[in-house]
Amino acid sequence: MIRALLIALLALFAAPVAAQTTAPPAANPRVAFETEAGRFVVEVYADKAPVTAANFLRYVDAKRLDGITFYRVVKVQDHFGFVQLGLQNDPKRVFPPIRHEPTTQTGIKHLDGTLSMPRLKPGSAQGEFTISLGDQPSFDANPENPGDNLGFAAFARVVDGLDVVLKVFDAPNSPTATLRGGSFKGEVPAKPVKVLTVRRITA
Numbered sequence: 001m002i003r004a005l006l007i008a009l010l011a012l013f014a015a016p017v018a019a020q021t022t023a024p025p026a027a028n029p030r031v032a033f034e035t036e037a038g039r040f041v042v043e044v045y046a047d048k049a050p051v052t053a054a055n056f057l058r059y060v061d062a063k064r065l066d067g068i069t070f071y072r073v074v075k076v077q078d079h080f081g082f083v084q085l086g087l088q089n090d091p092k093r094v095f096p097p098i099r100h101e102p103t104t105q106t107g108i109k110h111l112d113g114t115l116s117m118p119r120l121k122p123g124s125a126q127g128e129f130t131i132s133l134g135d136q137p138s139f140d141a142n143p144e145n146p147g148d149n150l151g152f153a154a155f156a157r158v159v160d161g162l163d164v165v166l167k168v169f170d171a172p173n174s175p176t177a178t179l180r181g182g183s184f185k186g187e188v189p190a191k192p193v194k195v196l197t198v199r200r201i202t203a
Contacts, residue, residue, distance in 0.1 A: 029053075030159070030201040031060055035070075036194045037168055040161025041201065042115055049106040052117060052125075052155035055098045059127055060198050064093050069192035070168045072184050079133050083168050084118065085195060086128035088179070094127040102141035102150045110139040110151075113158035113165070122150050131158065133169050168193045 029044045046053040059065050064087065072084035087093045100122035103109060110116060114132045116139060119125040130152070132139065141151035158165060168189075177188040 029057060031057075031156075031198060032201050033161075033198050034196045035164065035168075036196065038161060038164035040158055040164045042156045043159045044156040045106070045108055048108055049101050049153065049155040051099050052101050052106075052153045055095065055117075055125075056115075056129070056155060057200070058095060059087075060200060063198075064127070065195060065198040068195045070189060070195070071179060071192050072187050073169055073171070073173055073189055074187050075169065075173070076134075079112075079166065079169075081134070081169065082130045082132050082136065083165060084128065084130045087126075088128070089126065097124050097126050099123055100125065100150060101153045101155070103139075103152075103154055104141040104143065106154065108154040108157075110136040110154050111157065113162050114154050115156040115158070116152045116154045118152060121148065125153060131165050133166065 028046050030041055031044060032039060032041050044053045044056060046057075065085075068085055068087060070083050070085045071088060074081045074084075100119065102122075108114070110132050112132060112134050114136075116130050116132065117125040118128050118130055139152045139154070142149050171193070172190045173186060174188050174190045175186060177190075178185045179188055
């Protein structure tokens with residue numbers, strides 16, 4: 001009887017200790033973009049897209065996104081299209097390409113405010129990023145389509161300040177400017193918005 005009581009008392013004292021030593025799951029990182037148009041914050045889905053998220057955070061932690069611009073704005077209609085920003089394949093600043101993580105693997109859909117990585121072929125993405133305005137299911141992987149049907153790698157979403165991204169989207173594009181030897185005519189901002197800093201939010 002006494003032994004049973006002692007075991008019960010030990011179990012009562014041990015339970016709080018066990019609870020204290022079990023660490024809670026780490027929250028997904030949040031990253032703040034300070035831009036000429038204002039501030040917006042994204043949640044990075046490191047739990048669902050670990051490869052793509054780690055690549056983005058590597059650029060953030062190395063401060064390689066400081067000073068970049070929103071250099072491309074594709075406007076399909078009001079609040080529907082995307083903005084693009086990044087290092088424009090600067091060989092001195094980009095890291096090696098990463099493995100492609102399709103949306104069928106991560107479960108992250110291209111919804112309004114989703115960050116994704118454009119690429120030429122699967123496994124070629126480096127330091128370019130897009131933000132969707134409006135839901136973009138055509139960017140998701142679709143195994144039923146012929147050819148390259150792996151879509152783009154979504155990895156984060158704007159959780160605060162989407163109105164700032166919309167300011168960038170709604171600003172006028174140049175009717176004649178191009179990039180990369182004649183590409184993106186009609187999609188180049190008349191006055192590209194500069195990204196001042198990109199930092200993890202630590203508190």
